[in-house]
Amino acid sequence: MKLENSTVLITGGTNGIGLEFAKQLMQHGANVIVTGRNPDKLDETKRQFPGINTIQSDVNNPDSIKALYKQVTSQFPELNIIINNAGIMHSVEVNDKGVDIYNVTEEIETNFSGTIRMIHQFLPHLMNKKSSAIVNVTSGLAFVPFTVSPIYCGTKAGIHIYSQALRLQLKNTSVKVFEVAPPKTNKPLQTGIPEKSHPRDMKVDKMVSLSIQGILNDKLEIRPGLANVMKWMSRIAPNFFTEMIDKRISKAKASLQH
Numbered sequence: 001m002k003l004e005n006s007t008v009l010i011t012g013g014t015n016g017i018g019l020e021f022a023k024q025l026m027q028h029g030a031n032v033i034v035t036g037r038n039p040d041k042l043d044e045t046k047r048q049f050p051g052i053n054t055i056q057s058d059v060n061n062p063d064s065i066k067a068l069y070k071q072v073t074s075q076f077p078e079l080n081i082i083i084n085n086a087g088i089m090h091s092v093e094v095n096d097k098g099v100d101i102y103n104v105t106e107e108i109e110t111n112f113s114g115t116i117r118m119i120h121q122f123l124p125h126l127m128n129k130k131s132s133a134i135v136n137v138t139s140g141l142a143f144v145p146f147t148v149s150p151i152y153c154g155t156k157a158g159i160h161i162y163s164q165a166l167r168l169q170l171k172n173t174s175v176k177v178f179e180v181a182p183p184k185t186n187k188p189l190q191t192g193i194p195e196k197s198h199p200r201d202m203k204v205d206k207m208v209s210l211s212i213q214g215i216l217n218d219k220l221e222i223r224p225g226l227a228n229v230m231k232w233m234s235r236i237a238p239n240f241f242t243e244m245i246d247k248r249i250s251k252a253k254a255s256l257q258h
Contacts, residue, residue, distance in 0.1 A: 001133055001176060001215050004029035007079045009072060011059055011118060012086030013052075014041040016187045017137060020208040021083055022052050028212065033076060035059075035068065035086075059086045059114030060106075069121045080132040082122050084115040084159075087137065089152040104151070111155035116162065126175050135178040135215065136163045140223070142181055156181075167220060176220065180211045183225045 008025050012018045013034025022032045026049070035057040036042050042054040053076075057068040072079055088110050092099065119134055126132040141149070142156035160179060167177040185204045202225045214222035 001178075001218055002131065003081075003212070003216060005031075006081050007031045007033070007076050008081040008083060009033045009035070009076075009079055009122075010083040010085055011035050011057070011114070013083075014038065014045045014054075017182060017185070017204060017208060018083070018085040019045065020204050021085065021211075023049065024205070024208050024212055026051055030081075031076070031078075033072060033079075059084075059118060060109045062117055065114075065117050065121050069125075073125055079122075080126065080129040081135065082118060082126070082133075083135040083137065084118055085137040086114060087111045087152075087155075089149050091148050092151055094150070107151045107155055111152065112158050115159055119166070123175070127173055130174055132174055133176045133178060133215070134166070135180060138163070138179055138181045140181055140183045176218065178215055178219075179221050180214075181221070181223045182207050182211075 003025060006025075008030050010018050010021055010025075010032065011034075013022050013032075014036040018034065022034050022045075025032050031053070032051070033053040033055060034042075034045060035055050036045075037056065037058045039056055042056055045052060046054045055068060055071060058064040088107055090107055092104065115136060123134075126134065136159050138160050139152075139156040141153045142160040145153050160181070163177055163179040170177055182202070184201050185207050186201045187204045207224045210224040211222050
C-alpha cells in the first residue's frame, strides 16, 4: 500500500497511538486529517503540528459522522485511507450494583459501533478510489480477556472478526482492509487499575513504525510484539494468559487495600 501522497483520516488522533500515526504518516508524505471530540486537544495538536488538519467529530454520534463525511469529502476529495483508532477503555466490575446501565455500553458505542459506522459511511467514497484502505486498530486483548475491562476486550474481539469478514467481502475491490492489534504500550489506555510502566511495554513510536511498515508491505493483520504472542498463545494454551492476567490484577487490587 502506497502512503506517499495519500490522504489519511484518523479518528481519535489527538494523543497516543492516533497522534503517533499522524506524525509518522506525515513523515511518509501523507496528508493527514485527525478527528477528536475535545476542541482544546484538537487546538493543541494543530499548534504542535501545523501540518496536521483537525476536525471536531464524535464517532458515537451518527449525525456527527455524516457531517464529518460531508466536510472531508468536500475539502479533501482525494481521501483514500481511514484509520479507525478512536477507542476508550473502562474498568468494569460486573457485580458492582452502582454501575450505570445507561453508560455501561459506552465502550461498545465508541470502539465497535463507531468503527462500523465510519466504515459504512466512508466505504462508497473509498471504493471509487484506485487504491484505498481501511485500517482498524484493535488490540492484543482481542485475543485474550483482560478481566478488569471485559467490555473493551469484547469490542476489540468483535472488530477483529468484523475486519476479517469485511476483508473477504471487499477482496475484489480496490479497498484493502488492515487490522493493527497493538500490545500494551508505554502510553496505555486508562483502565482504572494503577499499573506501573514495564520495560517490556512497547514504545508507541516503535509500535506505529512497525504497523506502517506492515501497511506498506500489504500485511493485512499486523500484530506487533507481544500481541502476536497473545494471538498464538490464545490458540495453543488458551488458559495461560487468562490466568496470568487474572493473577496480576488480583495482586494489584490487593496492593490497593493495604
